[in-house]
Amino acid sequence: MNILSKRWNNCIVLEIQGRIDGISAPELKGLFDQHAASGDRIIILDFSDVSYMSSAGLRVLVQGRKSLKPIGGELILVAIPELVREVFRVSGMDHFLTILPDYQAVQRSIQTDAMDQAGVITEHDGSQYEWKKLSDSHGHYFIIGSTENLSRAAYQQCDNRVVKPSQIHFGFGLAALGDAYNDFKSLYGETVIIGHHFFSYPAVERSRVDFSFFQPGADHSFNFLYGLGIQGSFSGVLRFDSSQEPVDLGKLAEVAGMMTEAPLFAVVILAKSGGVQWMHLKKAPISENNPEKESIFDAGHFHRWMNFTPETDDFNKTMIACGVVVKNIRNVPSDMKHLFPGDGNMHLHAAICENGLWSNDIRNFEVELMRIVTDFNIQKVVHLLPASRLVNGYIGIIDLEKN
Amino acid sequence: MIRIVGVNKKFNSGSLDEVYALREINLEIREHEFVTVIGTNGSGKSTLLNVIAGAIFPDSGSIEIGGKTMTRKRDYQRARYVSRVFQNPFMGTAPDMTIAENLLMAWFRGKKRYPVISLNGKQKSFFRDQLSQLDMQLENRLDTVMKTLSGGQRQAVTLLMAVLKTPDVLLLDEHTAALDPKTAAQVIRLTQKFVTGHKLTALMVTHSMKQAIELGTRTLMMHHGRIIDDICEEERQKLTTDDFLNKFEDIRKQEKLTPSLIETLKNQYV
Amino acid sequence: MELWIGSINLGFLFAFMAIGTFITYKLYSFPDITIDGTFTTGAAVASILIVDGWNPFLVLPVAFLVGSLAGFITGFIHTRFKIEGLLAGILVMTGLYSVNLHIMGKSNIPLISNRTVFSILSNLNPGLNAELWTAMALALVMIIVWVLISLFLKTDFGLTMRTTGNNPVMIAAHGVSVDRYKIFGISLANGLVGVSGALVAQYQGFADIGMGIGSIIFSLASVIIGEAVFRSRSMFVMVLGVVAGSVIFRIAVALALHIGMNPNDLKILTALFVLLTIIASHAYGKGREGPIFNLIQSNKKLSRWLLFIGLLSGALYILFLSVAPAKTEDEKPRIGLLLANQSSLMTNTRNGFYDEMKKLGYRNGDNCRIIELNAEGDIPTNRTMVDKLMTEKVDILVSVSTASTQAAIAKVRDIPVVFATVANPFTIQAGVSDSNHLPNVTGVYGMSPIRELLKIYTRMFPGKHTIGTIYDPAYLNTKVNMTEFVTALSFFPQLTMKEVAVAGTSEVQQAAQSLAAKKIDAFILINDLTILNSLESVVKISRQAKIPIFSNDAERLQDGVLLVYGYEYYVSGMQAAHLVDRILKGENPADIPFEKFKLITFGxxxxxxxxxxIRFPDTIRHVASATFIHGKLIKRPLVLPPENHGNGDREMVLSDSASSFSKGKK
Structure with missing residues (x-):
C-alpha cells in the first residue's frame, strides 16, 4: 500500500494506492491519528487506486470515524471502485461511513458545513490567531478571602470563606472541599473552577486531585482561604495555533488584551501545553502546620512548603486554566491588588490532564471545554507561571467589571 | 537479621570524581522481612547490597548478619549466610557447566568441597524436583549446558541456586532488569514464591517502582548514598508509583533551589 | 617406524604439559607462560637429583612439587596483586630462568650414563623394539593419568575449580575463595608441566637451560588440536583430546620434518595454526561478527570435514611411510649430518666437512648420500632429527655441536656416530678419555685455547694489567670455558680480571661499557655465542675507549678484533670427514681415539x-697465520697436517719469547 497525503480546501486528502489489508492497515491508522492530533478535522480518503480492502481495513476506517466524530471531524471516503465497494456493502458499512462518489460531492458536503465560519484570522509572530466575538456582555468578579496570611502560612479557621457552587461560574484560589474545618483544613490547595465544577489539588504529600461536579440543587460548599469568583459569559474567544514554536502565556495574554476593550478581564484557557512552569503548595498554609511561624519563602523552608518546576515540564498535555489578566498593572482595582504577584499582570490556576483529542473548530469552544472538564482525567491543579508555553488552543475572554 | 551501623563508603577517594556511595547508613532488617530498595542512579542501592554481601568493604561502620559481625569478612566467607542474584543473567551461572553442575555448586554454598564425586543419581533426582518448581520444563534438561538457556531461564535457575541451600539473607540486585517484561514477571513470581515459601529475609534492589510497592513488606528509598525514606508495611499499601516518582523529583528540585530562584518564584506566586 | 613411535612417545611425555595448559587455558582462560620456565625447572631438578643418585621415579614427585611451587608463585601474584595472568606468567618465567641456571649450575646436564625411568624400562623390555616398548609402557601410564585427571575434574573440588574459571563472580557468591582455587589450579598445572620436563629430560638424555622455550605455544597447539578433534562436553573426552592433541602435534612435527620442511618454518606454522584455531573457535562462539567469522561459521561443517580429511590423509601417509620398505640404496654409503642451529660455528664445520669429503673422493649423490638436518636451535628437535635420520637408514651419523651429539649418543647405539665442534665430549659422557669412549662414538673436540691467548697478551703487554671479559652463563659451554679461563689466569699473576655476566645479547653493550669504566686494559673474549653474536657492541666500546679486543674466535678477525687465537671450526669439519672416511673404510670407531682440533688460527x-x-712486534707478525690489513683478509690455506702431528702452531707460539712488545698511543 502507498499513501499520498495532500491538502485540498482546508481538508487533508489521503490517496491510497494498492491493498489495504492486515499488514498495511496499521499504517493508515497511524496517519489518521497523526492528522487528527495535528488539528485536521476533515480527512478525505481517495479510494480510486485501491485494489483490495480486507476487514482489517474496514476496522481502521470505523475507528477513524469514531475518533474524529466527537471532535467535530469527519471521515469521507471518495471514488471507491466497484470491487471494493462490494466489501462495504456486504459488511453493511456503507451506511455507517460517509461515502461520496467524487470530489464535487465532497465540495458540496464541506461547503454546507462551513457556512458558519465566523472567525477572523490573523498572523502574529509566526502564530496564527482566530478571533470570534460572542457577545457584548460584561462579567462580574468577587474577591474571596485574602492572601495576607499566605507567605507566613498563618491562616486560621476564621480566614475560611464559604462559597456555594452556584455562586461561582469560573474562579480560582486556594480552597478545599468539606464540611468540618478540622476535616479539610490540611487539604487546602490550588483550585480552579470551570463552569461551576470544582477542582483542587490538596497540599499534602502524595496528593490526588479532589473535585466536585456541579449539580443544581446540591447543598455543599467550597472552602476558600483566598480566591476570585467570576460570573458572566464570554465576550469572545481567541483560537491560537503555534505548532512551530510554542507561544508563552505572557504573549498570549497580550494578544488577548488586543481583542478586548476591557482593561481587566478573566481568561478561560483550553490548550495543549508546550512546556509548563508551575508552582503548588505542598502543605496547607495554616497556622497548625506552621508552629515555628516560619516564612514559606525562606531558603531553608521553601522546599517543604512549595513544589515547583525547575525547568519547563508537562509537554503536550491538555490544560484548562482560569485566571485574571490586567492590561496595565497600575489599573488593578485596589481590592484585587493582592491577587497579582510581585512580578506579573496575571494570576492563573490550571488543571493539567493527559493529552487527548479535541476539536479545533472555534465554534465548538464552549462545548469542548465542558466536555474536557467532565471527561478528562485531571492530574493536578497548579499555579501557572507566565513563562509557561502553549502549542495551540483557545482563550475565552470575559470582560470584568466589579460586582 | 541484618544490622548496619554508621556505614560509609566513598569511591575514588581523594580524586576529582570522588563519590559518596553510602553515607552514615543505619539499618536494621528483622528476620523474614522482605525489603525492596529503590533509588536514583548512583544512589548507592547496589553498593548497599555489595556491602552486605561483602563484595565491597565499607570505609567505616559495622555490619552484622544473624548476630555475627561481618564487617571485614570477604564475600565467599559470608556466603554461608548470604546468597545473591545479580542483574546480569550471565553472572549468576557458569555458562559452560551443566544445570546440574551449577546446582551442585549452589548446593555446596559455604561448605568445603572435597575431591569426591557427589553428583550421582540421587543428587540429580533431588535437583530435578527442585527444578520442577520453576515451571520451565528444565527438570529434564539437567545435563544441558547453561549457556544454551535463555536469559530468563538462567535467571530462574540462578534464583533457585540462591535459595537451594536456604540462606539467612537473600540479596537480589535488579535481577529482572535485563529480562523482557514477560520473563521478568515470571521471575518475580518465582521470587515471591521462594521468599515466602522459605520464609527468607530478603533485600531486593529494583528500579521498578511497581515492583518496589507490590513486592515485599518494606521499602527503602535511597538517594545520594542515604536512605531517605523507610516505608513500612501499612504505609506502603497506600502508595502508588507516582508517589515514588514525585518523591525523587522533589529531591532533585531541592538540589536546584538557590535563594535567587526562591525570590523569583516568590514574586511569581504572591 | 622409529620416527613415528618416537613422536608418539614425545607426545605422551608432553601430554602432561598439555594437560597443565588445558587447566590454565581452558579452565582459567589464560595461557600460562610460566610453563616455559617450569618445564625446564622440572627437567633441571630431575637431572640434578638423578646425577646425585636419586631414584629416577622418585624425582618425578619432586619435579611436580617444584613445578607447583612455580605455579603457586604465578597464581599468588596474579590473584593477590591483581596482575594479569599473562603478565604474572611472564614475570615468573623470566625469574625461573635464573633459578633454573642455579639449580643446574651449568646450562646443560647430560644423563646419558645415568639410570633413568627409560633405562629402567628398557631393562624390562621382553625383546620388543625399544621405542615400541616405551610407547606401550607410556600408553599405560597415560591411560591412568587420563582417568585420574578426568575423574578429579568431575569431583566436587574439580567442578568448583572449573566453575571458578568459568564464572568467578558466581562461585564467590557461593562461598568459594576464587583466589585459592585459582592458585591451586595454576599450581597443579605447573606441577604437571614439571613432571613433563622431568620425563622429557630423562627421555632425551639431558636437561638444557633452553629446552622450555616456546613450550606454551606447542602446548596450546596440542590443546587446540585436541579440542578440534574431540568436540565434546565430557571431561573424559576433553582430557583424552588433550593427550591425543599432544601426540598428533608431535606426529605433525615429525611429518613436517620428514617431508623436508625447515624446522624454522615449523615455528611460524605452529604460531599461525594456534592463531587461526583461536580465531576459528571464537567464531564458533556466538555473537562474533566479521567476514572471517562469518566465513567460518557458514562453513562449520566444511571446516570440520577439512580438518578430518587432513588428519586422515596425514595418518595414511604416515602409515604408508612406515609400512613401505625403505629404499635400500645398494652400496652407496648414507651419511646423516645433524646440525644444532644456523650459527657460523655450524656452517663452517659443515662447509669444512663437505669440502674435505669431496677431497677424499666422496661426491654427494654420486657415490655417497649426505642427509643433512638442522634442529634450528630447538633442543628437543635434535632428538626428533636423530629419529628421522634413523628412519633414513643412515650408515653413519655426524653430529655437529654438543646438543646434537648429546641427542645422537643418547639414542644411537648400533651405528657409528662422529661428532664435531664439541668443546668437551667428556662432560656429555661420550667417553672418559680420548681412547676410552662409547664404542660407536668418535669425533673431534677442543676447548678454546684461552691459556695461550693470555700468554700472547702478556707477551705483548708485559707488566700488571687489568683485563675484562663478558660472558652469558646460560650459553652452552660457557661454564666450562670460564672455569678454564680462571684456571688459566692462575698462571698469570700479573693479570687482574674483571668479569661481567649478561643474560642475552641486549645487555652486552652495557656490560662492555661498565668494564671500560673500570679502566680495563683489554677485552679477552671466550667463545660465548651470546657475546660473539653481539661483538659489534663490544667493538664500539673498544673503539671509543681505545681498549683492544683479544678473542678465541678465529672467524671474527675482520670484525674489529685486534688479535684472534683459536680454532677454525672449518677444520673440525675437515677432521670429521677424515674420521668418517676411516670408518667407512672399515675401521671400528671404538678404536679411533677422540681427536683435538689440529689447526689453530693466529690472526x-x-x-x-x-x-x-698499537704496533705488533715482529715475532707475532711472522707467526700470524691470518692478517687483516687495509680492509683485506689474507689467510694461509687450511691444510691438515699429517696424522698424529699434534698441535704444532700452538707450540710454536708458546715457545716464542717476549722481546720488544710495546704499547703506545699514536
Whole structure:
C-alpha cells in the first residue's frame, strides 16, 4: 500500500494506492491519528487506486470515524471502485461511513458545513490567531478571602470563606472541599473552577486531585482561604495555533488584551501545553502546620512548603486554566491588588490532564471545554507561571467589571 | 537479621570524581522481612547490597548478619549466610557447566568441597524436583549446558541456586532488569514464591517502582548514598508509583533551589 | 617406524604439559607462560637429583612439587596483586630462568650414563623394539593419568575449580575463595608441566637451560588440536583430546620434518595454526561478527570435514611411510649430518666437512648420500632429527655441536656416530678419555685455547694489567670455558680480571661499557655465542675507549678484533670427514681415539692496531697465520697436517719469547 497525503480546501486528502489489508492497515491508522492530533478535522480518503480492502481495513476506517466524530471531524471516503465497494456493502458499512462518489460531492458536503465560519484570522509572530466575538456582555468578579496570611502560612479557621457552587461560574484560589474545618483544613490547595465544577489539588504529600461536579440543587460548599469568583459569559474567544514554536502565556495574554476593550478581564484557557512552569503548595498554609511561624519563602523552608518546576515540564498535555489578566498593572482595582504577584499582570490556576483529542473548530469552544472538564482525567491543579508555553488552543475572554 | 551501623563508603577517594556511595547508613532488617530498595542512579542501592554481601568493604561502620559481625569478612566467607542474584543473567551461572553442575555448586554454598564425586543419581533426582518448581520444563534438561538457556531461564535457575541451600539473607540486585517484561514477571513470581515459601529475609534492589510497592513488606528509598525514606508495611499499601516518582523529583528540585530562584518564584506566586 | 613411535612417545611425555595448559587455558582462560620456565625447572631438578643418585621415579614427585611451587608463585601474584595472568606468567618465567641456571649450575646436564625411568624400562623390555616398548609402557601410564585427571575434574573440588574459571563472580557468591582455587589450579598445572620436563629430560638424555622455550605455544597447539578433534562436553573426552592433541602435534612435527620442511618454518606454522584455531573457535562462539567469522561459521561443517580429511590423509601417509620398505640404496654409503642451529660455528664445520669429503673422493649423490638436518636451535628437535635420520637408514651419523651429539649418543647405539665442534665430549659422557669412549662414538673436540691467548697478551703487554671479559652463563659451554679461563689466569699473576655476566645479547653493550669504566686494559673474549653474536657492541666500546679486543674466535678477525687465537671450526669439519672416511673404510670407531682440533688460527688485525695505536712486534707478525690489513683478509690455506702431528702452531707460539712488545698511543 502507498499513501499520498495532500491538502485540498482546508481538508487533508489521503490517496491510497494498492491493498489495504492486515499488514498495511496499521499504517493508515497511524496517519489518521497523526492528522487528527495535528488539528485536521476533515480527512478525505481517495479510494480510486485501491485494489483490495480486507476487514482489517474496514476496522481502521470505523475507528477513524469514531475518533474524529466527537471532535467535530469527519471521515469521507471518495471514488471507491466497484470491487471494493462490494466489501462495504456486504459488511453493511456503507451506511455507517460517509461515502461520496467524487470530489464535487465532497465540495458540496464541506461547503454546507462551513457556512458558519465566523472567525477572523490573523498572523502574529509566526502564530496564527482566530478571533470570534460572542457577545457584548460584561462579567462580574468577587474577591474571596485574602492572601495576607499566605507567605507566613498563618491562616486560621476564621480566614475560611464559604462559597456555594452556584455562586461561582469560573474562579480560582486556594480552597478545599468539606464540611468540618478540622476535616479539610490540611487539604487546602490550588483550585480552579470551570463552569461551576470544582477542582483542587490538596497540599499534602502524595496528593490526588479532589473535585466536585456541579449539580443544581446540591447543598455543599467550597472552602476558600483566598480566591476570585467570576460570573458572566464570554465576550469572545481567541483560537491560537503555534505548532512551530510554542507561544508563552505572557504573549498570549497580550494578544488577548488586543481583542478586548476591557482593561481587566478573566481568561478561560483550553490548550495543549508546550512546556509548563508551575508552582503548588505542598502543605496547607495554616497556622497548625506552621508552629515555628516560619516564612514559606525562606531558603531553608521553601522546599517543604512549595513544589515547583525547575525547568519547563508537562509537554503536550491538555490544560484548562482560569485566571485574571490586567492590561496595565497600575489599573488593578485596589481590592484585587493582592491577587497579582510581585512580578506579573496575571494570576492563573490550571488543571493539567493527559493529552487527548479535541476539536479545533472555534465554534465548538464552549462545548469542548465542558466536555474536557467532565471527561478528562485531571492530574493536578497548579499555579501557572507566565513563562509557561502553549502549542495551540483557545482563550475565552470575559470582560470584568466589579460586582 | 541484618544490622548496619554508621556505614560509609566513598569511591575514588581523594580524586576529582570522588563519590559518596553510602553515607552514615543505619539499618536494621528483622528476620523474614522482605525489603525492596529503590533509588536514583548512583544512589548507592547496589553498593548497599555489595556491602552486605561483602563484595565491597565499607570505609567505616559495622555490619552484622544473624548476630555475627561481618564487617571485614570477604564475600565467599559470608556466603554461608548470604546468597545473591545479580542483574546480569550471565553472572549468576557458569555458562559452560551443566544445570546440574551449577546446582551442585549452589548446593555446596559455604561448605568445603572435597575431591569426591557427589553428583550421582540421587543428587540429580533431588535437583530435578527442585527444578520442577520453576515451571520451565528444565527438570529434564539437567545435563544441558547453561549457556544454551535463555536469559530468563538462567535467571530462574540462578534464583533457585540462591535459595537451594536456604540462606539467612537473600540479596537480589535488579535481577529482572535485563529480562523482557514477560520473563521478568515470571521471575518475580518465582521470587515471591521462594521468599515466602522459605520464609527468607530478603533485600531486593529494583528500579521498578511497581515492583518496589507490590513486592515485599518494606521499602527503602535511597538517594545520594542515604536512605531517605523507610516505608513500612501499612504505609506502603497506600502508595502508588507516582508517589515514588514525585518523591525523587522533589529531591532533585531541592538540589536546584538557590535563594535567587526562591525570590523569583516568590514574586511569581504572591 | 622409529620416527613415528618416537613422536608418539614425545607426545605422551608432553601430554602432561598439555594437560597443565588445558587447566590454565581452558579452565582459567589464560595461557600460562610460566610453563616455559617450569618445564625446564622440572627437567633441571630431575637431572640434578638423578646425577646425585636419586631414584629416577622418585624425582618425578619432586619435579611436580617444584613445578607447583612455580605455579603457586604465578597464581599468588596474579590473584593477590591483581596482575594479569599473562603478565604474572611472564614475570615468573623470566625469574625461573635464573633459578633454573642455579639449580643446574651449568646450562646443560647430560644423563646419558645415568639410570633413568627409560633405562629402567628398557631393562624390562621382553625383546620388543625399544621405542615400541616405551610407547606401550607410556600408553599405560597415560591411560591412568587420563582417568585420574578426568575423574578429579568431575569431583566436587574439580567442578568448583572449573566453575571458578568459568564464572568467578558466581562461585564467590557461593562461598568459594576464587583466589585459592585459582592458585591451586595454576599450581597443579605447573606441577604437571614439571613432571613433563622431568620425563622429557630423562627421555632425551639431558636437561638444557633452553629446552622450555616456546613450550606454551606447542602446548596450546596440542590443546587446540585436541579440542578440534574431540568436540565434546565430557571431561573424559576433553582430557583424552588433550593427550591425543599432544601426540598428533608431535606426529605433525615429525611429518613436517620428514617431508623436508625447515624446522624454522615449523615455528611460524605452529604460531599461525594456534592463531587461526583461536580465531576459528571464537567464531564458533556466538555473537562474533566479521567476514572471517562469518566465513567460518557458514562453513562449520566444511571446516570440520577439512580438518578430518587432513588428519586422515596425514595418518595414511604416515602409515604408508612406515609400512613401505625403505629404499635400500645398494652400496652407496648414507651419511646423516645433524646440525644444532644456523650459527657460523655450524656452517663452517659443515662447509669444512663437505669440502674435505669431496677431497677424499666422496661426491654427494654420486657415490655417497649426505642427509643433512638442522634442529634450528630447538633442543628437543635434535632428538626428533636423530629419529628421522634413523628412519633414513643412515650408515653413519655426524653430529655437529654438543646438543646434537648429546641427542645422537643418547639414542644411537648400533651405528657409528662422529661428532664435531664439541668443546668437551667428556662432560656429555661420550667417553672418559680420548681412547676410552662409547664404542660407536668418535669425533673431534677442543676447548678454546684461552691459556695461550693470555700468554700472547702478556707477551705483548708485559707488566700488571687489568683485563675484562663478558660472558652469558646460560650459553652452552660457557661454564666450562670460564672455569678454564680462571684456571688459566692462575698462571698469570700479573693479570687482574674483571668479569661481567649478561643474560642475552641486549645487555652486552652495557656490560662492555661498565668494564671500560673500570679502566680495563683489554677485552679477552671466550667463545660465548651470546657475546660473539653481539661483538659489534663490544667493538664500539673498544673503539671509543681505545681498549683492544683479544678473542678465541678465529672467524671474527675482520670484525674489529685486534688479535684472534683459536680454532677454525672449518677444520673440525675437515677432521670429521677424515674420521668418517676411516670408518667407512672399515675401521671400528671404538678404536679411533677422540681427536683435538689440529689447526689453530693466529690472526692479527693491522687496521685495528692502527686505530688503537698499537704496533705488533715482529715475532707475532711472522707467526700470524691470518692478517687483516687495509680492509683485506689474507689467510694461509687450511691444510691438515699429517696424522698424529699434534698441535704444532700452538707450540710454536708458546715457545716464542717476549722481546720488544710495546704499547703506545699514536
Amino acid at each position: 692479527v688485525n693491522y687496521d685495528v692496531a692502527d686505530q688503537l695505536g
